[in-house]
Amino acid sequence: MDPNTAGWALVVALFLPLVGAGLLSLMPAAMDQQIRRAAVVITTVAFALVAVITASFDYGRSGELQFTTDVSWITAIDARFSLGMDGISLPLFFLTYLLPVLCAIYTTKHLPSPGKPKAFLGLMMVLQTGMAGTFVAFDLVLFFIFFELTLVPMFFMIGMWGGPRRDYASVKFFLYTLFGSVFMLVAFLAIYFQAGASTWSIMELSEMAPFGSSTFQTWAFLGVFLGFAIKVPVWPFHTWLPDAHTEAPTVGSVLLAGVLLKMGTYGFIRIGLPILPEGALRFAPLIGVLAVIGIVYGSLCCLAQTDVKRLIAFSSVGHMGFVMLGIAAMNEAGIQAALFGNIAHGIITGMLFFLAGSLHERYHSREISVIGGGMLTKIPKYGVMFAYVAIASLGLPGLAGFWGEFTAMWAAISPGLGLADSYQGLYLTLVIFAAIGTVLTAGYFLWLLQRVNLGKPPERWANEPLDDVQAIEWVSWTPLLILILALGVYPRLLFGVQNDAVANLVSFLG
Amino acid sequence: MEALLEYAYVVVLLPLISAAAIAAFGKQLPWKGAELGIAALGIGWLMSVGIAWQTFMNSPMEPVEEFFRWSPLGGGFVFELGMLVDGLTAMMLLLVTTVSLMVHIYSREYMKGEVRFTYFYAMLSLFTFSMLVLVIANNLLQAVIGWELVGLCSFLLIGFYWEEKSNQDAANKAFLTTKFGDVGLIVGVIVLSAGMFGLTDTPFNIIEINQAATDGLLSTSTIVLGMLLIFLGCISKSGQMPLHVWLPDAMAGPTPVSALIHAATMVTAGVFLLARLFPVLAQSALVMGVIAIVGVITLFFGGLLALVQDDLKKILAYSTISQLGYMVAAIGVGGYTASIFHLFTHGFFKALLFLGAGSLIHAVHSNNISDMGGMRKAMPHTFWTFIIGSLALAGFPLTAGFFSKDEILIAGEIWAGGGFLTGNLVYWIGLAAAGVTTFYMARACFLVFAGENRSHHPPHESGKQMVGPLMLLAVLSVASGYLLSPFSPDQPNFETWTQTPILDGDAVYPFTVDETVAFGVQGDGVIASSGSVLAAEAGDGPVSVLHGVPSWHPDLLAIVLVIFSLAVFLAWRFYGKGLPEKDPMLQMGPVTRALVAKYGFDDFGYRYIVVPVRDVLSRWATTSSNTYIDGAVAGVGKATKSAAMATYRTIDQKVIDGAVNGSALSAAWWSDRLKRIQSGDVQRYAGAIVAGVIVLVLAFAAAR
Amino acid sequence: MSLIGPLLLATFLFCVGIYGIIARRNAVLVLMSVELMLNAVNINLVAFQNVLFPGEEAVSGLMFALFIIGVAAAEVGVGLAIVFNMFRNRATVNVDDVDLMRW
16 A cells, blocks of 8 residues: 555545445444444454554654545635645544454443443444544544534443443533633634634644744643643543543543543644644643642542542553653653654553452452452452553653653753743753652552552452453453553654654754 | 584573573473473573683683664664673673573472462572573663563562562562663663764663763763762662662562572672673763762661561562662772672572571461570471571671672772762771671570470471572582682683773773863763862872772681671570570661661651652642643633624624515515505406506517 | 497496395395306407407407306306305305305
8 A cells, every 4th residue: 555645545544444334324224233244344444444544654664644535525714625644644544443352342242231332333333433533633613523523422322321321421521621622722723713714724834933923822822731731631631531531431541541531632742832833832831840749749649549440540541640740841851752642642541440340240349448458369351451541651661651751851851942042940840749649659559559559458358259251351361461561672763763753853843 | 612602602591591481381390381491491501600711711702792673763863682791791691591590490489389380380490581581782772661660560560479569569669679770771771872873873881872972972970960860760770779779678588589580690690780881971070979878878777777687588678778888888889790799699698598487487377586486307308408698698608798799899999099079988988887787697696596496387398499409509609709709810710701891901990091181071971070079189190990809808807707706696695595585786776767667768668759759749630730731621612602692692683584574474464565566456457458458568579 | 440339337246236135135046146247258258359359360359258158157057056055054045044164
């Protein structure tokens, strides 16, 4: 497949899940198992296509857009149907096709009440198209549509298959993120008119930048910031996240943590920084401060949690803090770190949510005190897996979590674009506090492991037959477990792919 | 033979392969995986001996550096994965593989019958791999990776008996305390590498950093800040005060683990890193002063804590802290060679002591010296090897510990000659601490080996697999000292072996060259020349980095012997007949209380750091998240909702809907009136039509 | 030949018919008044045909007149039938008494 001409492949891959959702809806609801299998087949076919795209991607030119499609779409407002991918999009796009396969496999055996696999899997695939589109759309209007497309299926996933407080959580998720999106849309419109009302193309706007007065840059970036910061979520816009995660079904949590949050950071990197460099520069110290507050604060919150899933949700706040710290550094290494942290967090935390879901299936509770320890004795394989992923999440070198964190701190010590001259002391402080955050992260994960994994199983579980890792879980989890190790040992897998694209992007910052 | 150096990475990879193999199919093997670990370490040990031989005989030699450009990191910078083989690396490779091999062999018998035997071996191999990654690293980032990995292995092995809560706590304490120090290490490495931006695309490369520092290309603030932060990492990892608190607790792990990780190898990683970066820290008197003072405090006060311990392993743990203090202090007073020489010899004799202690514990099923006694006859091999180890630790003449410890004291003397107070501190407090060391080791030896058996188990000598390593380590505990002693005046010796080419024979400390900047470094900087607390007086001139082969110091020898005899005599008076009714160490009032309470560090850390963070701050964060931040969000939601209600009730229902309803009502009123036209009277309709026609006709006519 | 005579006649007849429809109460008389009005129209049609288009082959005016005579006959037939039924059901032929289409 020639990456210069095969734009159709991207289009097909992008809409395949949507078509798949349509096909699923045609199947009679009584064919429960067949629907689940069909979903596995559809997602696998889509993943296979993306794998072929990934294989034929020209890594020598990863800084340029490949697999491009650019056709006129809504002529009245100059919006174009413009798709493409470079080294920044590719890993995220790949992840967006990998996770749904694993989720579909997982769903063949596990689906929370009220069942209805047809609706559930259909929504998941619609969600997939929305998420995937966000990462390959190069037109602001198109980007916005895909960005918002994800809200609806996720809303229903939480609202229908969620936990006891699902109504509250789903509405909060929907309204809060929509609230941010509104400001983002206004900012997009402002950008469009400020740039001459002729194009929505992200690439063209990036090349035009910086445009507009500094007041315009500030206000426009504020709008974009609100939209993306809520999605990430940056402290203090994080409160929807623990609720959404705690109530969401396992698959919903996995996709939420695995891909959905990444749309926020991706937006910062793809749109916020290159199109509004001056605004971004003005906001960078603030973003850095909020990021580090998020790291420390999120970790502290984790220490106080009693619900495993809620703890993992709060840990996302901390981890996304490192990603935002990388962005705040405003240099190549920082953006590399942010993108690496993005993927690493997606894989690791996605995996943690799978584990938390299974924990609930076994113990019918996610309360640490109810589980009471001894998992290593009771269900040893599961316990080892839990420890492995938790240790990856606390940023141990050799596993994926390390590179995002270390590189973010490393990048922040010498922030780009002259920030080093005016804010050197601030950034050094940020690095130190971020590093202290890693200690707190280690603290809460080890404490969690101590209370859940170690010790002897309490009496109430001692004689209860609990399944160790089941076959279907092995199938759906192994790819993530391998990726965690592979990215940790060989970070070039991501850094190498992203390198040219990031260099290209930073060149827009001036 | 030359080619062997280029294959040094094989030594690193062997334990990794064995760890993976043991984890994969160790349980199916006849020795449950032990044979894989022993075989891998055996080969690695042979290679290390070859490498050591090669580098020693050709010393001083240029380091062999090989690396992959493993990954870009953005901004054109590259993370290398590589190896740097010089004398220092070769020395560490030899030490680590030797002790690790001994521990691998020893553990087969010691750990026999353990449920997680295979897991234990996998972890031992994984640890060895991690440690070797650290020592062979050609760049600081790789060193950090190895550093964190050994921390993880240490955590897993301290918590090996994880059914017990105390062991879990010890493991967590160890990991988190060292992780706290890692904050310093990581930020320090970042600061140093940031100083290298613009000079190279591999900012972590150790040789390049050292070269840049000696060439004066790094700013003072970079050096001081970076090295002090890295030193924080060393403080936690190498058990320096006040972050030593995890090390005694780490004795919760199996004894072979204590020997390998918490005595011989991992805890020396901090010292090793300081040695690796010695050309950098040698640029700043401030950094060296801080290092020396921390080292001196640790070597003395750490040693004192061993006096009141009953647990044999804890006695050894505190002595490890104290000996690490010597090494760190030595670095701080320019005793580069002395420090790593002590690291080298200490690795052997402390591993020996721990393994000996393991042998005793194995026999009496208790860690406490009050439960032992009279072991001399029952366990003769253990007795002799333990005594040799104790003598080496106490610095008895002609043992390895004597040569290496005296090297440190001499370094202190030379440093004092350079005009630095810290040199005097190291010399005199080092001597005093040697007395303390001798006393507590003598106390332990008398209580364990003399008198009557107080245990409830008939003691028995351990088997060959445990005694064999003891024998070999006992030999090394004596022999290793002769690499740098007055008996071996010719080159090559330990100093030429481990010197770095950057600090060649003529190197001097830059801040001793010019007396006016005794406290500063080359170039200008923020922290330089801010005072002369550490510089007692103008020195005798430049102090050179390498001290050469030591000559006999009869005065020092005499002092050492007097202190030794005095300490042993006192110990014999108190403990010669076994456990006294009242241990004088426990009868010293406030001193004893302070020592038993470990100066309150543990308590302070728990009460003022762990609890506030874990229980108070975390609650506060969660509450504020739920109350204030989420409250603000909810407040916005509620405000929107009440605004909506107001809009609905007044504007929508009253005004807009009122208009709608009003139009409907008026329609009804009108229809009621208009319907009366519909009379049903045909003639009236006809009349109306006629009238209409007439009107129309008239209208059209008028329009004409 | 002048049109004035026939038109005056027709106007008179038409006015008589209107008066009858509006003023008379008897349904039969109302029907008869309708016939008067139709015939007034017929007079007009015949007069216009003969005066304005004398001797032409197209005789549409006459044809209209013939059709109206036919329609009038049918109308009377239906109308009388309704009046009969009305008389049978209500015993009256007074149109004032019949207001079924009232609101």
